[in-house]
Amino acid sequence: MHYSASISLVEIALSTYLLLFELLVLSTHVEIFCELLKAAKIGLLIKGGDVLEALAKVRVVAFDKTGTMTREEFTLVEFQSLSRLVNLHSLLYWVSSIKSKSSHTMTSALNEHARSFSIEPKPEEVKEF
Structure with a gap:
């Protein structure tokens, strides 16, 4: 009798899947x-459970891409905080x-809009992205 020591790719994939x-x-x-x-099945990768739980507290996020099609550039017309707990400047x-x-x-459109309010973005203060 001859026994094969090789493991099929299906067995490796299944073992890896089960371990993960x-x-x-x-x-x-x-x-x-x-x-x-x-979320992953629809192409949305979320960093972890803590981020998912934080997202549950967000009530509204709105983006309006103005000028993207006609001028091939973004223009930020208005920026609002919909929470009284969050200062717009901050x-x-x-x-x-x-x-x-x-x-x-x-x-660049977001940074230009911030600068129009005398806000200078400081990416060095962002510890994790």
Whole structure:
């Protein structure tokens, strides 16, 4: 009789999947894991359960891309804080500072808008992005 010592790719993939699944279940509550998995299935990657829980507190996020199609550039017309608990100046400062670490095309429009309110973004104050 001849026995093969090789392991099929399906067995390796299944073993890896089960190991990762066990690790995730041990480190994350099951319901949070399910929500992270749902988000991943639609292409949305969320850093972790703490971020997911913080997102649950956000009530409104609105973006209106003005000028993107006609002039191939972003123009930020208005920036609002919809919470009385968040100071508009502080919100614009932190959003522009965080966005300054990004190479997204909206970054320059956001920074220009911040500067129009004498707010200078400071990306060095952002510790994690």
